[in-house]
Amino acid sequence: MPQITVDYSHPGKDALDRHVFARALHEAAVGIAAAKPEACKTLFRYSDCGVFGYEDPDAGGHAIVHVTIGLLAGRSDETKARLTEAVVELIRRHVAPGDGVTLHASAEVRELDRSYRKCEQ
Template sequence: MPFVTVEYSERLAATFDRRAFAREVHEVAPAPINASTEAFKTRFRRIEESYFGADEDDLDAVFIQVAILSGRTPEAVEKLAGTVLEIARKHVSGVEGRRLHIMVEAREMERDFYRAHKE
């Protein structure tokens, strides 16, 4: 915990340095929310098919969701989202002739209802 889930358009597979993105998120993003680097877990999902707006066939997207346990200030959550967006912008570039949208949602998970098992 925190969980970072990244969904990205299939066309971005060659232009998105996912390992560098995750490494930097794990190093930099903990600070705004007072978390540890070891706590961050990131997973990626390639979007094979998607539709945006009305006939927007020239658009590729990266959707990033960062789920953290509740109890942070709104300012800390906002800072986290901004930090992750900046990192993503450094590690993904658009495909020539196509538009790129990168979106980040930082959200809290209710601490009382979160459970985990570690071995």
């Protein structure tokens, strides 16, 4: 494990190298949360519409990137906090939204429910 999901919005699409970013996320999960490299899985979900406050979404002045990391239970709160801090820093380093665009970067680590199951075929 982990199950990693990266949600990101326009105009962040062209400002994110997904393969490089996923590799950095996996390295952080391995180094901080003792995940196994072969267990790291990242899914990117792009939205061409992100809305910030009352601003016109078509103005394109805001890029949103949110990373959710699902881990099996057992990591300390300190470990989860270190991982989220590292991920926010990775977003800042890997996403360059361009002039006049404000980047809204966030991350959370959650524990997967005990009902979680997976299958590989």
